[in-house]
Amino acid sequence: DQRHNPFGGIDRVRMNPSSSSTLLRPAGPVDPEVSFISVQSMDGKPLCVLGNYSLHYVGGVPPRVISADYFAVFARHLEILLEARDQYPPFVGILANGTSGDVNNINFTDRGPRLEPFVKMEQVGQLIATRVAESMKAIEYHDWVQLGAESSELELASRRPDAELLKYMAQVEAKPKDEKPFQTNERSYASRVKRMAESPETVSVPLQVLKIGGLGIAAIPFEVFTEIGLEIKEKCPLDDCFTIELAGGSYGYLPTPAQHELGGYETWMGTNRVEIKASEKITKTILELFDAVQKGAVTAAE
Numbered sequence: 001d002q003r004h005n006p007f008g009g010i011d012r013v014r015m016n017p018s019s020s021s022t023l024l025r026p027a028g029p030v031d032p033e034v035s036f037i038s039v040q041s042m043d044g045k046p047l048c049v050l051g052n053y054s055l056h057y058v059g060g061v062p063p064r065v066i067s068a069d070y071f072a073v074f075a076r077h078l079e080i081l082l083e084a085r086d087q088y089p090p091f092v093g094i095l096a097n098g099t100s101g102d103v104n105n106i107n108f109t110d111r112g113p114r115l116e117p118f119v120k121m122e123q124v125g126q127l128i129a130t131r132v133a134e135s136m137k138a139i140e141y142h143d144w145v146q147l148g149a150e151s152s153e154l155e156l157a158s159r160r161p162d163a164e165l166l167k168y169m170a171q172v173e174a175k176p177k178d179e180k181p182f183q184t185n186e187r188s189y190a191s192r193v194k195r196m197a198e199s200p201e202t203v204s205v206p207l208q209v210l211k212i213g214g215l216g217i218a219a220i221p222f223e224v225f226t227e228i229g230l231e232i233k234e235k236c237p238l239d240d241c242f243t244i245e246l247a248g249g250s251y252g253y254l255p256t257p258a259q260h261e262l263g264g265y266e267t268w269m270g271t272n273r274v275e276i277k278a279s280e281k282i283t284k285t286i287l288e289l290f291d292a293v294q295k296g297a298v299t300a301a302e
Helices: 069-081 119-136 163-174 186-198 226-235 257-262 278-301
Strands: 035-040 046-053 092-097 147-157 202-212 215-220 240-245
Touching: 035 119, 046 069, 046 119, 046 240, 069 092, 069 119, 092 119, 092 240, 147 278, 163 186, 202 278, 215 278, 226 240, 226 278
Parallel strands: 046 092, 215 240
Antiparallel strands: 035 046, 147 202, 202 215
């Protein structure tokens, strides 16, 4: 049963499920917005574009191949679209991960034909670059913007196994290796659970926000679920904002408490390493930092 988890339980959510009549619907929302900030010289030459999109890396490359994925495709294709390939100073295109901890590029209700290596990342990167280039024709540039930044260290409790889970995982490790497992990855997670039991009780997580004119950028060092990023966008006091995930560190996946109830790979202890309510505390802190950077900007302007 693909709903089995490594801890002897049954999940209601499955990451990357195989085709099955038991599939109902996506477990969370998507963020279709492509955010970006564009910088150009005083004479109108494009200097840099920082884009942000909430989609996990695409992958789909041959074994033992290292790839910069659709992020590099975006940068290369945008440079072509802006006719900036041979200019000096060189144009720099950058694409950052938005809140995409639970969103990938596969439609599991209609997978379509299997593609050759690199094809999907080319499709994704080129499409995002094309949309950004089209939008750049209508944006307004400013010769001066106010800058601001705020940061904070947030202490979170580490997830720790109880005695019952440690006992179950010891039984997993004691099984004969030729015995059929309850879940394919249970031995790997037995090791992870032991490491979590020996880890510090708390972890200090760096959080940061930037203000560039009316734009806010949040930096969160987790693979952040999309609904968290959508909430930050909705409640941010600035004109617009986006979140860069895995910024300033890598502390595992960050589901919401509601997603923890559903289960799935991203919620498993060892994949997720901090307390169940961590997303709520992080969101609250990020919004407080945005309030602070906004108030600081108003004070400076006065």
